[in-house]
Amino acid sequence: MEAKEITFSYDEKTAQLTNVSCEIEQGKVTTIIGPNGSGKSTLLGVLSKSYLPQGGQILLDGKTLNQYKPKELAKKLAVVHQQNDAPVDMTVEKLTSFGRLAHRRFLTPQHDEDDAAIDWALACTNLTEKREKTITQLSGGERQRVWIAMALAQKTPILFLDEPTTYLDMYFQFEILELVKSLNERHGLTIVMVLHDVNQAIRYSDRLIVMKAGEIILEGTPEEMLTAEMFKAVYGVDVLIKEDEEMGLFVVPKGI
Ligand code: ADP
Ligand code: MG
Secondary structure (H helix, E strand, O other): OEEEEEEEOOOOOOOOEEEEEEEOOOOOEEEEEOOOOOOHHHHHHHHOOOOOOOEEEEEEOOEEHHHOOHHHHHOOEEEEOOOOOOOOOOEHHHHHHHHHHHHOOOOOOOOHHHHHHHHHHHHHOOOHHHOOOEHHHOOHHHHHHHHHHHHHOOOOOEEEEEOOOOOOOHHHHHHHHHHHHHHHHOOOOEEEEEOOOHHHHHHHOOEEEEEEOOEEEEEEOHHHHOOHHHHHHHHOOEEEEEEEOOOEEEEEEEEO
């Protein structure tokens, strides 16, 4: 997937994305980082065709996003949004089954292929035992996994996740990131995510995209781009960059 010189504004006045170009490599984990309000969710929205850019082009498998019909695109990419709501009485299985809508014709019953995709999505997210539970009966970590299950049931080669670890405690953050890692490594999904925590981004990504004020200011592997100067320029924070034999590179904020 490739974005070329994207310009996007919500209100036609202030540009939220200016001249944004980036490449999403197949089979890799790409993470978008940057300060609050820098345009990370907006970029995900444009890449997944939730928003239509005023300028530029996005190519996916040799076609522009404009050329895809909604159902056709829904077979290529699935999105887990930052905020999700569901009716409280809906079961995990029912919610997961919504991921199949793109694959079914209107008002046709669910087929074996749909059942298999739902079972697979529930197994990947370790929710098989919880399939009959309702959303209110789940912990925060389990709820986040339901949204991921719904996206997985779509059976797409590309998965977008917007801050999948926000609001979760340390244990559940790891659980989600390990799940994302296994989806990439074992099931070959191309992952594009937004993460708040730069150390998680460094550890779980093949490539990073760094945004500031609606522009991509750096793109590359974590090792290539991690400098104290970058953190000062992007976040306005002084950091120490350390390397640990087991953990690799990590960043410690020193002050502002
Ligand atoms: P991030 O995800 O990096 O925190 P966003 O992409 O959500 O940033 O927001 C980028 C900018 O666009 C911000 O200035 C934000 O206020 C603005 N913005 C986000 N969503 C909307 C919207 N639906 N309508 C108008 N402005 C928006
Ligand atoms: Mg956001």
